[in-house]
Amino acid sequence: MAVQTREIIQEKLAFLYGAEVGGRCAIRLLDTLEQFKARYHPASSGSGELFSERDVVLITYGDLLRSPDVTPLATLTQFLTTYLQDTINTVHVLPFFPYSSDDGFSIVDYRAVNPDLGSWEDIHRLEAHFRLMVDAVLNHISTKSDWFQGFLRGEHRYQDYFIVEDPAIDLSSIVRPRPWPLLTPFQTASGEQYVWTTFSADQVDLNFANPDVLLEII
Secondary structure, eight states, X not given: OOHHHHHHHHHHHHHHHOHHHHHHHHXXXXXXXXXXXTTXXXXXXXXXXXXXXXXXXXXXXXXXXXXXTBOHHHHHHHHHHHHSTTTOSEEXXXXXXXXXXXXXXXXXXXXXXOTXXXXXXXXXXXXXXXXXXXXXXXXXXXXXXXXXXXXXXXXXXXXXXXXXXXXXXXXXXOOOSOSSOSEEEXXXXXXXXXXXXXXXXXEEEBOTTSHHHHHHHO
């Protein structure tokens, strides 16, 4: 990794977390990125940019197309390679992970493919023919996830993965297109706690003030 890039990452992490914590986070993050770089090469349109006016992107849910005895993701790949191979070059797949609500946007496990859609092998087959984009949904996670269930059980690792707030706090200045409360009460091992849920009571905001959350997501 270029020295300038490393310095930029270190500078930004120091800004976010302070010099000491940011420095430790930078060491861990840079190590992760080096491991990732060794087995992944970013796609390029040929101009040195990730995208240009020559790119055509299709956005779709993983189960928009179905056929008998074939997974929806495999069906999608078959359809695209048959009819759109010469028309599009990039496929943006909306969340394909196991989920508990909101049409896939309340993710239970970032490391798994929803078995109703297919498998990682299906994702790799699609990637073999098209550049791949993914909705990873990094701002919140499902209440059914292992992370949040660990929080509810009082496991030390997950106590700062989420944002706990005093329900008496004045949140009246926060405007968002949702009709329900911003904080949701949950019974935890240490009693009732109010947790930040921007989108719904099933979608718990991740606490990126904790550098461990940033590193876990990356």
